[in-house]
Amino acid sequence: MNRRELLAGGIVGAAALALPSNVQAEQESNRKMHLGIVTYNVAKDWDLDTILRNCHDAGIEGVEFRTTHAHGVEPALDAGKRAEVRKKCADAGLLQTSLGSTCEFQSDDSAEVRRNVETCREFVLLAKDIGARGVKVRPNGLPKDKSIPLEKTLEQIGKALAECGQIGADHGVEIWMEVHGPTTQLVPNARKIMDFCGHKNVGVTWNSNNTDVNDAAHGSVKENVALLRPWIRCCHITELWSSYPYRELFTLLNQTGYDRFTLCEIGSPIKAEDGATFLKCYKGLWKELSR
Amino acid sequence: MKERATNRRDFLRGAALVGAALAAGPARAIEPIKRSGKPRLRLSLAAYSYRDYLQGKHEPRMDLLEFVDRCATYPLDGVELTEYYWPKPLTSEYLMQVKRKCYLNGLDITGSPMANVYTHPAGPEREKQIAITKAWVDTCAAMGAPTIRVFAGSLQPGQTLEQAQKNTIESLEEACAYAGTKGVLLALENHGGIVAEADSILTIVKAVKSEWCGINLDTGNFRTEDPYGDIARCAPYAVTCQVKTEVQPKGQAKQDADLKRVLQILKDAGYRGYVTLEYEAAEEPLKAVPRHLDQLAALL
Numbered sequence: 001m002n003r004r005e006l007l008a009g010g011i012v013g014a015a016a017l018a019l020p021s022n023v024q025a026e027q028e029s030n031r032k033m034h035l036g037i038v039t040y041n042v043a044k045d046w047d048l049d050t051i052l053r054n055c056h057d058a059g060i061e062g063v064e065f066r067t068t069h070a071h072g073v074e075p076a077l078d079a080g081k082r083a084e085v086r087k088k089c090a091d092a093g094l095l096q097t098s099l100g101s102t103c104e105f106q107s108d109d110s111a112e113v114r115r116n117v118e119t120c121r122e123f124v125l126l127a128k129d130i131g132a133r134g135v136k137v138r139p140n141g142l143p144k145d146k147s148i149p150l151e152k153t154l155e156q157i158g159k160a161l162a163e164c165g166q167i168g169a170d171h172g173v174e175i176w177m178e179v180h181g182p183t184t185q186l187v188p189n190a191r192k193i194m195d196f197c198g199h200k201n202v203g204v205t206w207n208s209n210n211t212d213v214n215d216a217a218h219g220s221v222k223e224n225v226a227l228l229r230p231w232i233r234c235c236h237i238t239e240l241w242s243s244y245p246y247r248e249l250f251t252l253l254n255q256t257g258y259d260r261f262t263l264c265e266i267g268s269p270i271k272a273e274d275g276a277t278f279l280k281c282y283k284g285l286w287k288e289l290s291r
Numbered sequence: 292m293k294e295r296a297t298n299r300r301d302f303l304r305g306a307a308l309v310g311a312a313l314a315a316g317p318a319r320a321i322e323p324i325k326r327s328g329k330p331r332l333r334l335s336l337a338a339y340s341y342r343d344y345l346q347g348k349h350e351p352r353m354d355l356l357e358f359v360d361r362c363a364t365y366p367l368d369g370v371e372l373t374e375y376y377w378p379k380p381l382t383s384e385y386l387m388q389v390k391r392k393c394y395l396n397g398l399d400i401t402g403s404p405m406a407n408v409y410t411h412p413a414g415p416e417r418e419k420q421i422a423i424t425k426a427w428v429d430t431c432a433a434m435g436a437p438t439i440r441v442f443a444g445s446l447q448p449g450q451t452l453e454q455a456q457k458n459t460i461e462s463l464e465e466a467c468a469y470a471g472t473k474g475v476l477l478a479l480e481n482h483g484g485i486v487a488e489a490d491s492i493l494t495i496v497k498a499v500k501s502e503w504c505g506i507n508l509d510t511g512n513f514r515t516e517d518p519y520g521d522i523a524r525c526a527p528y529a530v531t532c533q534v535k536t537e538v539q540p541k542g543q544a545k546q547d548a549d550l551k552r553v554l555q556i557l558k559d560a561g562y563r564g565y566v567t568l569e570y571e572a573a574e575e576p577l578k579a580v581p582r583h584l585d586q587l588a589a590l591l
Contacts, residue, residue: 241489241493277324277561280559281323284527288559
């Protein structure tokens, strides 16, 4: 049984036996969710060893390797390198890894959509080889042809996701659609995509967008979280010191038994030598807001 | 890849905060104070806690020498000797007597808060505020106090928040440039006025171009909807900390502070330094302070 299976099976406690003491202390909380990072952009310029060292030192439990960054975890890796990445991540005590692809499916060019599905397949195979739990994909707005009805585009994205979902299912890898892109990041639209998709291996990565916030409801995300909650399999979180209602979001996730990852995704890169300090403080604020 | 929308806070508040941030350069990510080793919290007591005795309003009257004697009977590592309670004029002899007594009682002088206003534009009043800061820096260097709590102040007549922040940043940079030559840190307190909320004090402290500037984190002063969240937002920048026994969330009555939670926030931020009890609650300080110190000592 690998780490992914341990986590998926709900026996994190067993995995925690091998974790650093600061991570073990974290398990004493009632909180079930975990904290990880997206390499975008905190670790954009860190190599794999630096990422793993800083995460270990700060008690960070998961990493999403966003494509094109300095870590080099890409579909171009050969079998030997993939095995090495898998071993390094396991040895570092990570509970979860995932891959941040930029596969997107809104184009009005069917060949372009096809290319993105095939790229997603490459990421799925990479994920399988390195022991990653999921591949993040996305919509990225609407087609250039403005005459295409919104519903048609949402359906197209959903159907492409279903295909990716089946590819993932064949290899034990989940597909997570980031709630992303102009118009497509609006939660009701993301929900429609999920309804069109209808594949059990496809969920969403909540993306903590400003558009999640309902100002008419006193700056709450409650309504929008409810629309997507059954599909949330990962969660990107940004600058916790901003006014996005993170305490409310974490409360909503805690109340509904969310036991997966929230991943730090911030706009500015952090110098490698400052990484552990930054991540420790980020985790400190995360702990207070998600208690 | 994420195309991050305009920060919602900036969007809501318009140009004010943005302007100050731009004046300090491009928006930066949080840059916490870098510390080695595990968190380490040590206990101090603010002389302000016994202000009514030190000001002769209540019996027993005491001066700073007697305050230090009393502190030596408590589970303390240090004392915070507020500027207000030093005799005026302050003689070198008295200063050294206090320093000697602290040392012989095994107590560090952890800081010496002063009162000031940094929101003035360039001109005579700002120069006066900088001058009193520099003078107190000299005194603190002589007594061996590593930090001075300073205030920002309130908006001056006709002033915008952006202007007040800019003036405070400029004043702090000038004062810190001098303080650094004496090895003294200036710690801006979240204390009403233009720094009543976490956003504003973070905007200022992150913009000050000096390693001799940080936050004096007062855990009772955020009268916001989420005081503990605001404490956590500021903790990575704290160079000293004043703990209050009460908090007052916005729209609510004062309530007992969850001291365990407060200290955990500091530990999670990697804080190494003094936690100074600054007692302001209604109960008689001579009874309440020792009890709270015992509680804090057990939690450290």
